[in-house]
Amino acid sequence: LKRAKSTGRVEVHHPGEAACARYKLDLETELRRAIDQGDLRLAYQPIVDLAANRLTGFEALARWTHATRGVIDPGEFIPVAEEAGLIVPLGRWALDSALATLAKWDALAGATVPLTMNVNVSAIQLARDDVPGVIAAALATHGIDGSRLTIELTESAIVQDPERTTKALQALKALNVKVAMDDFGTGYSSLSYLRRLPIDSLKIDRSFVSGMLQDRDKVAIVRAVLSLADALGKTTTAEGVETIELSQTLAALGCSHGQGYFYAAPLAADAAREYWQARI
Ligand code: C2E
Ligand code: MG
Numbered sequence: 001l002k003r004a005k006s007t008g009r010v011e012v013h014h015p016g017e018a019a020c021a022r023y024k025l026d027l028e029t030e031l032r033r034a035i036d037q038g039d040l041r042l043a044y045q046p047i048v049d050l051a052a053n054r055l056t057g058f059e060a061l062a063r064w065t066h067a068t069r070g071v072i073d074p075g076e077f078i079p080v081a082e083e084a085g086l087i088v089p090l091g092r093w094a095l096d097s098a099l100a101t102l103a104k105w106d107a108l109a110g111a112t113v114p115l116t117m118n119v120n121v122s123a124i125q126l127a128r129d130d131v132p133g134v135i136a137a138a139l140a141t142h143g144i145d146g147s148r149l150t151i152e153l154t155e156s157a158i159v160q161d162p163e164r165t166t167k168a169l170q171a172l173k174a175l176n177v178k179v180a181m182d183d184f185g186t187g188y189s190s191l192s193y194l195r196r197l198p199i200d201s202l203k204i205d206r207s208f209v210s211g212m213l214q215d216r217d218k219v220a221i222v223r224a225v226l227s228l229a230d231a232l233g234k235t236t237t238a239e240g241v242e243t244i245e246l247s248q249t250l251a252a253l254g255c256s257h258g259q260g261y262f263y264a265a266p267l268a269a270d271a272a273r274e275y276w277q278a279r280i
């Protein structure tokens, strides 16, 4: 706290606050340019059927390698994109790019590759853009059947604007597009939406999965989510499957799918292609 001499007003100074604001502003400008110039990439992480130990598809995850700052995590630039309204063009790009990759793989195989693609859609993107319209156009452009696409939403989308979310999800249903609830169990929304909304699967957050073999409470939560999903007829994907023990335990508990470093980290497009070509 510092009292300004001339005015006598009390001003609050957080050390580093100005530098931090400046950094965010720079990041925003540079992210806008990166999106415009096509500098973002998608990484693809395998999703596996746990019981059959079989690859079923990939989750597309945005990657930004900055010319001077190096790799910037989505955990850092997605919130910046959301604040700056850049999540709409970024989200459109991610949807288009992921479906373009799937179409490229189909062309390469000379047939429809039996793989699905998961794309993350931000709550803010869902509230501000015509997501079903954008998806319908992208599916048509790339000749991809809607049933091969899963949209990953967090609970915040439902809290943000339940009515709009409901309409959007119904429109996605009409396109045969599937909906997964991402980071399930970490949000702040009522469970009643699971009954009301057309949600096909639950992704069990990594915070419950990692370390669950050493933690009775985590196992209890994972079991409860699996039982809830089963009763409601939804499939489940465990995030953060890092070891064979985890994959086996989750399969034994009835979790249908897994994703994590035990199978593979998110891979660049070419490495992802090699991954599925070796397994399909
Ligand atoms: P998410 O959708 O929950 O994605 C899973 C995150 O967990 C990814 O982090 C992935 O790299 C990481 N992960 C996967 N397996 C393991 C594992 O076994 N161990 C550990 N420790 N981590 C694992 P990433 O790529 O840094 O993405 C972070 C978040 O950023 C995503 O979380 C998602 O919410 C958001 N995100 C990424 N790309 C997009 C995008 O295109 N659009 C939107 N709206 N959000 C995105
Ligand atoms: Mg996700």
Ligand code: MG
Pocket: 182, 183, 203, 239
């Ligand atoms: Mg997730």
Ligand code: MG
Pocket: 183, 205, 206, 239
């Ligand atoms: Mg997560």
